Amino acid sequence: MEYIRIKELLDQPKTGETVTVKGWVKTRRGSKQVNFIALNDGSTIHNLQIVAETEKFGEEVIKKITTGACLSVTGEVVESKGSGQAIEILGEKIAVLGESDPEKFPLQPKKHSLEFLREKAHLRVRTTTFGAIYRIRHAMIFAVHKFFNDRGFFNVHTPILTSSDAEGAGEMFRVTTLDPKNPPLTEDGKVDWREDFFEKQANLTVSGQLEGELSALALGNIYTFGPTFRAENSNTTRHLAEFWMIEPEMAFHDLKDNAELAEDFLKYLVNYALENCEDDLNFLAKREEDENKNKPANERPALSLLERLKMVRDNDFAFCTYTEAIDILKNSKPNKKKKFNYPVDEWGVDMQSEHEKYLVEKHFKKPVIVTDYPKDIKAFYMRVNDDNKTVAAMDILFPGIGEIVGGSQREERMDVLTSRMKEFNIEEEHMQWYLDTRRFGSCVHSGFGLGFERMMLFVTGMTNIRDVIPFPRTPGNCEF
Amino acid sequence: MEYIRIKELLDQPKTGETVTVKGWVKTRRGSKQVNFIALNDGSTIHNLQIVAETEKFGEEVIKKITTGACLSVTGEVVESKGSGQAIEILGEKIAVLGESDPEKFPLQPKKHSLEFLREKAHLRVRTTTFGAIYRIRHAMIFAVHKFFNDRGFFNVHTPILTSSDAEGAGEMFRVTTLDPKNPPLTEDGKVDWREDFFEKQANLTVSGQLEGELSALALGNIYTFGPTFRAENSNTTRHLAEFWMIEPEMAFHDLKDNAELAEDFLKYLVNYALENCEDDLNFLAKREEDENKNKPANERPALSLLERLKMVRDNDFAFCTYTEAIDILKNSKPNKKKKFNYPVDEWGVDMQSEHEKYLVEKHFKKPVIVTDYPKDIKAFYMRVNDDNKTVAAMDILFPGIGEIVGGSQREERMDVLTSRMKEFNIEEEHMQWYLDTRRFGSCVHSGFGLGFERMMLFVTGMTNIRDVIPFPRTPGNCEF
Numbered sequence: 021m022e023y024i025r026i027k028e029l030l031d032q033p034k035t036g037e038t039v040t041v042k043g044w045v046k047t048r049r050g051s052k053q054v055n056f057i058a059l060n061d062g063s064t065i066h067n068l069q070i071v072a073e074t075e076k077f078g079e080e081v082i083k084k085i086t087t088g089a090c091l092s093v094t095g096e097v098v099e100s101k102g103s104g105q106a107i108e109i110l111g112e113k114i115a116v117l118g119e120s121d122p123e124k125f126p127l128q129p130k131k132h133s134l135e136f137l138r139e140k141a142h143l144r145v146r147t148t149t150f151g152a153i154y155r156i157r158h159a160m161i162f163a164v165h166k167f168f169n170d171r172g173f174f175n176v177h178t179p180i181l182t183s184s185d186a187e188g189a190g191e192m193f194r195v196t197t198l199d200p201k202n203p204p205l206t207e208d209g210k211v212d213w214r215e216d217f218f219e220k221q222a223n224l225t226v227s228g229q230l231e232g233e234l235s236a237l238a239l240g241n242i243y244t245f246g247p248t249f250r251a252e253n254s255n256t257t258r259h260l261a262e263f264w265m266i267e268p269e270m271a272f273h274d275l276k277d278n279a280e281l282a283e284d285f286l287k288y289l290v291n292y293a294l295e296n297c298e299d300d301l302n303f304l305a306k307r308e309e310d311e312n313k314n315k316p317a318n319e320r321p322a323l324s325l326l327e328r329l330k331m332v333r334d335n336d337f338a339f340c341t342y343t344e345a346i347d348i349l350k351n352s353k354p355n356k357k358k359k360f361n362y363p364v365d366e367w368g369v370d371m372q373s374e375h376e377k378y379l380v381e382k383h384f385k386k387p388v389i390v391t392d393y394p395k396d397i398k399a400f401y402m403r404v405n406d407d408n409k410t411v412a413a414m415d416i417l418f419p420g421i422g423e424i425v426g427g428s429q430r431e432e433r434m435d436v437l438t439s440r441m442k443e444f445n446i447e448e449e450h451m452q453w454y455l456d457t458r459r460f461g462s463c464v465h466s467g468f469g470l471g472f473e474r475m476m477l478f479v480t481g482m483t484n485i486r487d488v489i490p491f492p493r494t495p496g497n498c499e500f
Numbered sequence: 501m502e503y504i505r506i507k508e509l510l511d512q513p514k515t516g517e518t519v520t521v522k523g524w525v526k527t528r529r530g531s532k533q534v535n536f537i538a539l540n541d542g543s544t545i546h547n548l549q550i551v552a553e554t555e556k557f558g559e560e561v562i563k564k565i566t567t568g569a570c571l572s573v574t575g576e577v578v579e580s581k582g583s584g585q586a587i588e589i590l591g592e593k594i595a596v597l598g599e600s601d602p603e604k605f606p607l608q609p610k611k612h613s614l615e616f617l618r619e620k621a622h623l624r625v626r627t628t629t630f631g632a633i634y635r636i637r638h639a640m641i642f643a644v645h646k647f648f649n650d651r652g653f654f655n656v657h658t659p660i661l662t663s664s665d666a667e668g669a670g671e672m673f674r675v676t677t678l679d680p681k682n683p684p685l686t687e688d689g690k691v692d693w694r695e696d697f698f699e700k701q702a703n704l705t706v707s708g709q710l711e712g713e714l715s716a717l718a719l720g721n722i723y724t725f726g727p728t729f730r731a732e733n734s735n736t737t738r739h740l741a742e743f744w745m746i747e748p749e750m751a752f753h754d755l756k757d758n759a760e761l762a763e764d765f766l767k768y769l770v771n772y773a774l775e776n777c778e779d780d781l782n783f784l785a786k787r788e789e790d791e792n793k794n795k796p797a798n799e800r801p802a803l804s805l806l807e808r809l810k811m812v813r814d815n816d817f818a819f820c821t822y823t824e825a826i827d828i829l830k831n832s833k834p835n836k837k838k839k840f841n842y843p844v845d846e847w848g849v850d851m852q853s854e855h856e857k858y859l860v861e862k863h864f865k866k867p868v869i870v871t872d873y874p875k876d877i878k879a880f881y882m883r884v885n886d887d888n889k890t891v892a893a894m895d896i897l898f899p900g901i902g903e904i905v906g907g908s909q910r911e912e913r914m915d916v917l918t919s920r921m922k923e924f925n926i927e928e929e930h931m932q933w934y935l936d937t938r939r940f941g942s943c944v945h946s947g948f949g950l951g952f953e954r955m956m957l958f959v960t961g962m963t964n965i966r967d968v969i970p971f972p973r974t975p976g977n978c979e980f
Contacts, residue, residue, distance in 0.1 A: 023752060025652060025720065042752045044718070044941045061751075062719035063652060090717075090941035092752075118912070118942030125940045142711075142933040143940070145718040154719060158654035165645050172505060172543060174638035179971040180660070180727045181673075181742050183978045193661075193675045193697070195704065197731045200674065200683060200691045211680045217673070217731055217741070218978035224675065231622075231971060231980060237570075238524070238625040239542035239634060240505065246727065247660045251677045251697055261697070262661050271541075272503060272522045272572075432598070453622040453980050460605045460623070461524045461570035462598030491659040491711060498663045498698035500711060500933050 027063035033107045040094040047129045048085050065299045069108035087129050088120030142500050152300035163292035173241040178228030183220050191251040192223040224249035236269035237457045243268040253495050257484040262493040269467035275412040275429040278466035279389050283337050290333045293479050308481045325481040338384040341392045370397045376422045388417045400444040402428040421478050427468025434458040507543035513587045520574040527609045528565050545779045549588035567609050568600030622980050632780035643772035653721040658708030663700050671731040672703035704729035716749035717937045723748040733975050737964040742973040749947035755892040755909040758946035759869050763817050770813045773959050788961045805961040818864040821872045850877045856902045868897045880924040882908040901958050907948025914938040
C-alpha cells in the first residue's frame, strides 16, 4: 500500500521526490508525443496532473488511459509548467489497474444533467460535483458529533423498528416477515400480528424524539443521529422516504435555551464547512453561479452560496412569535395584493412555504426563529403556554430552504400531557412508557430536530434533496 | 438555565462558591435532623452529595425527596467531611421539580436483575450500570468517527431500504405499505409489488458493503456506520434483529492492509475507552468482579475487564490462516479427547464458537486474525486466491466474544466475480450496478465489518447483547 493520497501530496508537495499515486482518470489530453492525465483519487476535488510520454509507455497502454480507468502512477514530483496546478508528476511507471471502455462508461468528460446522474447514482459519486457533495456530507456528519461531544452530550441510538406510532409525524412503513399473500388471520378475520416477527405490528421510526426524551431525563443532554422514514407519496425536491435526522434533547432547558442551542449548532455546522471544505464549497459556488446565468433574474438567489453561509454564521437570528409573524404577513404587500396562493387572513392558520419565504427573504433578510404556535396545529407533546392557546414550539426558517429545524419545550406536566393526548386521540395505554418520564422525576426539558439533508441543501446550494444523499429513496425509487 | 453539571463541578470543585445543580435522587439517608441526598444528573457516574437540614426545608419537602425524584438544589460547595467524596453541597434552596412515588417507581435503591431491567428498558438508563454503559457507548461512537476522520476516510450513509438482497448475510425484513390482508395481485395471482410504495419489493439492509464499495471506488477510503437488520429467529445473548455496524471500505488495500487497519481500529477504540471512560469502566470492572464471585471458577474470565482491554491494546494480534487454524484444532487436546461438540476432522468445515474460543483463549491467548478461508463457506464477493480453494477473507476473533470483525479483499476481476455469482445463483441482471465498479476502473480493494454491539460487549464486559443497546429488538420484542 505504498502510495500517497493526492490531497496529502498537494498539501505538502514533495518536489524532487518520487512518489506513487493511485486514482481514476478524469481526462487525458495532449499531443501524439505527450499526454496530460488528470487523475483524481477522491481525497480532494483537485486532480493531479500526470505527464506521460507516449514513447515511454507505448501506444497500447496510452490507449487504455481513458476517462474512468484506474491507474497506479509512479514518478517524480516537479513544479508544473502549465497553469492551474502547482505540481505535476513526470510519469515513470504507469499500471492500468482497471480499464474503462469509453464506448460504455456513462460518465463522459462533459457536463451531465443532474437528472441523468440520478439514474446513475451508483456512479455519480465519481463526478466532480458529487465528490464535492459527499466530502461535505462527511464533514457535516463529523461536525455534528464534534459539536455535541465537545458540549458533553451523549449520542443515543434510538430504535429504527418501533411499535409506537404516536409521534404522528407522518405515514409509516410497515416491517414484517408474514407471508405477503396469505397472512395468518385471527378468528375474526383480521391479520394476526401476534404471528409476525415481533408478535405485534412494527413500523419504521418517523422520529427518535420520544425515546430521546427517556434518555435525556436520565443522562441530561443527549442527541440522536439516525435514519427516519416517511411513507408519503410526495414527489418533491424537498422530500425523501428515507432521510437522516439529528434530534438533541436536553433536560432542564426551556424554549429559550433550546433556541440558543439550535442557533449555536447551525452556526457551528456552517462555520465548520467554511473552515474545512473550502475547495469543495468554492467549486459548488462557481457551479451555482454558472447555473444562475441561465435563470431569469427573479429566480436567482440574492446572495451567492458563500455569502449565504457567512450571513448565517455572522448574524444573530431574528426572533418572532407566530402571532407577530401572522401580523407581518397579514400586512405584507403580497398578501394585500393577493399574491400569496394561501392568503393570510386569520390567526391560527398554518404557515405555508411562501409565507416562510417572505418572512426570511423579504422581511427579516436572515434566519428567523418563530415561536409559540397555536396549539391546534402542533404535536401533543409540546408544552402548552399560559395563554392556553399556544405551545412553546419553535421553527427555524432558513433562506432558500424554509423550515430547517422544528423543536419545542416538552409538556412535562402529567395532567396537561394526558389531556392533550386525549385531544389527539392517543391511547394512554400504549404510551405508559412515555408517561413514566412524567410520573417519575419529571422536569422542564426541550429538544429539536434538524433534517440533515435540508442542512446539506443549504450548505451545498443544491436545490434537489435527491442530490445530497448518496442513494435517495422516493416513491417508486429504491435502486441499488 | 443557570446550573452546573455535576461532572464539571467534580472536575473543578469551586469550594466556597454557591452553585445550582439539577438531577435525579439516587438515595436519601440520614437522621431526622440532617439528610444526605445522592444526586445524579447523568453527566458522570458519580453522585453529588447534598446535605439538607430538615428544619430548613420542612418535612413536607424532605418527604418528597425520594429515589427517582428530580431536584434543583442551590447551595455552597464545601469540602466533604464524609468519606467517598471530596465535596458536597450545603443545601440552601431545594425545589422538587418532579416527584417519584416510592410505591410505584420501579427502580428501588437496590440491585435489580438485568432481566428485570430489560423489561424496563425505558427507565434502566437511570441506573448506575446502564448510565455507565450508555456513556461508554457514546464515547465509542465518537471514537469511531474520530478514528476515520483523522485518517481521511469519508462517512457514507448507505441506504437502509434496499431492493438488493444479494449480500446473503441473512434473512431480511420486508418493508411495505400494501394492504396487509388483501394485497393487490398480478394476473397470475402473485402479490403485485409494482403497486407497493417503491414499485418493487423492498427490504431492510443487512449490510452497507456493496454500496460502500461503490463509494470507495470513487472517494478512496470510506466507512459506513448505520443500523442493519436480521429477521432471524435466534434468541441468543449474541444476536439482535436491529444492530449497528461499522463497515470501512478502502480502494487499493489488499488483505494485509485491511487486517492492519482493523487491528489499529480496534486498539484505538479500546484505548479511547481506557483514556476517556475510566470511572465508568472501573465501575463495570468492579461489577463484573462481584458477579464472578458467584460463578464456578471455570466460568470466570481469566483476566479482569481492564486487563482484557489492556491486553488487546498492548499486544500484536496473532495471525494464522484457516488451514493452520484447522491443524491446531485437529491436534488440540479437546479435539482428541472428543470434548468439542463439533469435532474438527477435515479441512473445509466452518469453525464453531467453541473452536474460535479455543484458538483465542487457550492457544494464542490474545486476539487472532484468521485468514484465507475455504471459498465454499464464504461470500461471493471475496477475492479468490491463487490456489482456487481459498478466498482472501479475514475474521478477527476476540477473547470472550469470538468473531468481532469479518472482512475480505474483494474480488475485483470481472470474470472471476461473475463466475462466482453463478456458483451462488445470484442473477447478474439485478447486480449490474455492482458489476459496473469492476467494469469501469476496477482496482484492488478491501473492507471489513465490525458489529458495534459486539465491540460494546467486549469494552463493557457485559455478557448479553441486549444490555449494550438502549432499545433491543429481538423476536417478539419491539417495545418502546
